[in-house]
Amino acid sequence: MTQTTSAAGIAWDLSDLFADYNDPAITSVLDEAAAEAKAFAQTYRGTINVPDGPDAEHLRAGLEEFESLQDKMSRPAVYATLLFSADTSKPEHRNLQQNVEQRLTTIQNELLFFSLEWLELSDADAQKLVDHPVLESYRHYLANARRYQPHKLSEAEERIINEKDITGISAWQRLHAEITSGLSFPMEIDGAQQQLTLDAVLSLMYHSDRAVRQQAFTKLFEVLGNHTQTLAYIYNTLVQDKLTMDRLRIYPDPMAQRNLDNEIEPDVVETMIAVVEQNYTLAQRYFTLKAKLLNLPRLQIYDQYAPIGEVSIKMGFEEAQTVILESFTAFDPSFRETANLFFERNWIDAEIRPGKRGGAFCMPYPPSLHPYILCNYTDKLRDAMTVAHELGHGIHFWMARKQSLLNFSPTLPLAETASVFGEMLTFEHLLERELERGNKLALVCGKIEDIFATVFRQNVLTRFEQDVFATRAANRLTPEQLGQHWIAANQRYYGDAVETTGGYEFGWSYIPHFINSPFYCYSYVFGELLVLALYGMYREQGQAFAPRYLSLLEAGGSQAPNALLVELGVDLHDPGFWQLGFQELQRLIEWAEELAA
Numbered sequence: 212m213t214q215t216t217s218a219a220g221i222a223w224d225l226s227d228l229f230a231d232y233n234d235p236a237i238t239s240v241l242d243e244a245a246a247e248a249k250a251f252a253q254t255y256r257g258t259i260n261v262p263d264g265p266d267a268e269h270l271r272a273g274l275e276e277f278e279s280l281q282d283k284m285s286r287p288a289v290y291a292t293l294l295f296s297a298d299t300s301k302p303e304h305r306n307l308q309q310n311v312e313q314r315l316t317t318i319q320n321e322l323l324f325f326s327l328e329w330l331e332l333s334d335a336d337a338q339k340l341v342d343h344p345v346l347e348s349y350r351h352y353l354a355n356a357r358r359y360q361p362h363k364l365s366e367a368e369e370r371i372i373n374e375k376d377i378t379g380i381s382a383w384q385r386l387h388a389e390i391t392s393g394l395s396f397p398m399e400i401d402g403a404q405q406q407l408t409l410d411a412v413l414s415l416m417y418h419s420d421r422a423v424r425q426q427a428f429t430k431l432f433e434v435l436g437n438h439t440q441t442l443a444y445i446y447n448t449l450v451q452d453k454l455t456m457d458r459l460r461i462y463p464d465p466m467a468q469r470n471l472d473n474e475i476e477p478d479v480v481e482t483m484i485a486v487v488e489q490n491y492t493l494a495q496r497y498f499t500l501k502a503k504l505l506n507l508p509r510l511q512i513y514d515q516y517a518p519i520g521e522v523s524i525k526m527g528f529e530e531a532q533t534v535i536l537e538s539f540t541a542f543d544p545s546f547r548e549t550a551n552l553f554f555e556r557n558w559i560d561a562e563i564r565p566g567k568r569g570g571a572f573c574m575p576y577p578p579s580l581h582p583y584i585l586c587n588y589t590d591k592l593r594d595a596m597t598v599a600h601e602l603g604h605g606i607h608f609w610m611a612r613k614q615s616l617l618n619f620s621p622t623l624p625l626a627e628t629a630s631v632f633g634e635m636l637t638f639e640h641l642l643e644r645e646l647e648r649g650n651k652l653a654l655v656c657g658k659i660e661d662i663f664a665t666v667f668r669q670n671v672l673t674r675f676e677q678d679v680f681a682t683r684a685a686n687r688l689t690p691e692q693l694g695q696h697w698i699a700a701n702q703r704y705y706g707d708a709v710e711t712t713g714g715y716e717f718g719w720s721y722i723p724h725f726i727n728s729p730f731y732c733y734s735y736v737f738g739e740l741l742v743l744a745l746y747g748m749y750r751e752q753g754q755a756f757a758p759r760y761l762s763l764l765e766a767g768g769s770q771a772p773n774a775l776l777v778e779l780g781v782d783l784h785d786p787g788f789w790q791l792g793f794q795e796l797q798r799l800i801e802w803a804e805e806l807a808a
């Protein structure tokens with residue numbers, strides 16, 4: 212499918228990395244990295260885990276060499292990924308990616324001892340090094356790695372777990388994916404019978420025709436209903452496995468491991484979740500407005516994603532560039548300058564091409580070079596927002612390159628700090644333009660509903676998981692019991708504003724996060740609310756806010772989120788901070804009410 216849009220010719224220039232898939236330099240870099248990894252192992256193996264610990268200077272030299280090796284290795288890895296994303300149909304690209312991956316795995320295995328030896332040191336010896344001034348710039352990295360130490364098992368045990376997981380949790384996860392991706396949903400659309408996949412039937416929830424949404428909803432749960440025994444069995448098994456592993460690894464509660472990964476204190480998560488719940492009434496207020504706009508007495512669950520009008524504005528790539536840069540300038544000139552690099556130096560691949568992968572992403576590595584952005588620009592206003600989002604990521608990574616590689620990547624809860632912010636800047640800037648009222652309303656409602664999906668819905672999912680883990684400890688849960696937990700968690704959100712009957716009790720059964728990454732969902736809530744609150748601070752403080760926000764971006768992942776945000780005067784333990792995010796949401800809802808009136 213070749214589609215001509217205004218972005219034709221907007222393709223990235225990868226020559227900063229390599230010339231082509233068969234560039235001999237790729238092999239040379241891999242050979243060099245392999246040789247350096249061998250030499251690294253010869254120098255450092257057995258020198259970190261030594262009585263009384265290594266010299267601080269020795270460890271520092273090791274960390275620096277380790278970083279430069281990782282940077283070198285990221286080049287072929289990133290190149291292979293970008294090339295494959297640019298054209299997935301070429302077997303040469305797939306082969307390159309596989310070869311590079313295989314070679315890098317071997318090299319990484321050679322380096323594994325380095326982090327393991329660090330973990331094997333006694334607490335006292337490790338602490339001495341963490342506190343040593345020579346290692347100051349690695350303090351957070353070193354201390355962070357040590358936090359997993361109390362939860363590690365012996366090497367023999369870890370190896371057995373890894374091997375048994377293949378026929379254990381991984382097998383259950385695969386089975387879940389196989390069942391859900393193999394489901395077929397019979398639908399009648401425009402008089403023709405069709406068999407739809409799960410993704411396709413879920414996307415019909417956004418259809419403008421209510422009859423189509425209703426049919427999709429009914430079929431979705433009719434088909435899922437036939438599989439709930441098996442899906443509940445799989446989920447029960449995975450929850451039990453996690454409870455067992457948490458006991459063996461001495462994690463105090465089911466969320467503890469996720470909190471450790473996110474570097475977020477448990478009471479911060481609880482505070483945030485509670486504030487979100489207090490604001491469910493705000494969601495209900497919007498759903499009541501939406502029912503009115505759709506001419507319905509009350510929303511059914513299948514109406515919640517129904518589109519409010521349509522944004523009919525088209526926006527070419529060049530215009531998007533202008534609008535985005537304008538909106539970034541208003542915030543801070545350096546925001547604009549950085550974004551402009553991406554356009555000027557061809558770090559963006561925006562055109563539609565056959566074989567190109569869908570969606571959009573920003574690739575941060577290698578930090579010694581610059582990030583790359585991929586998107587599929589179809590001249591819709593939404594595409595301009597996507598570019599603003601990915602440029603936000605790009606700016607974050609570009610600014611964080613002041614940090615060395617191990618301190619570079621922002622932790623998951625901070626990963627969307629600049630992307631969602633950049634999107635907000637462009638969104639508000641667009642709304643200031645002379646837009647027709649219907650377009651404005653459609654834009655604002657779209658934004659509100661995006662926020663609902665990341666804040667409210669993910670909060671519901673998290674509460675559901677907590678309930679399931681709390682009750683599963685005593686007993687295996689039947690599909691009906693899982694359904695009761697699911698409806699209870701959803702009911703608190705929807706209140707009387709949305710009807711949640713008609714099969715919705717099986718809504719838990721197809722969600723991959725529950726199966727593959729328990730308690731991941733609260734990170735979405737955290738990221739989005741954080742940015743909304745920061746945006747609120749920006750609107751309150753004006754220009755004074757920008758420099759402090761930019762230093763947050765520059766800090767990358769060099770500190771835990773809490774430590775970085777304290778610098779902006781943010782206290783994550785304070786419910787008032789999280790409420791700031793909801794003030795921004797409320798502002799949008801009031802805006803929608805006004806436009807609808």
Ligand SMILES: [Zn+2]
Nearest residue numbers: 600604627630
């Ligand atoms: Zn993003």
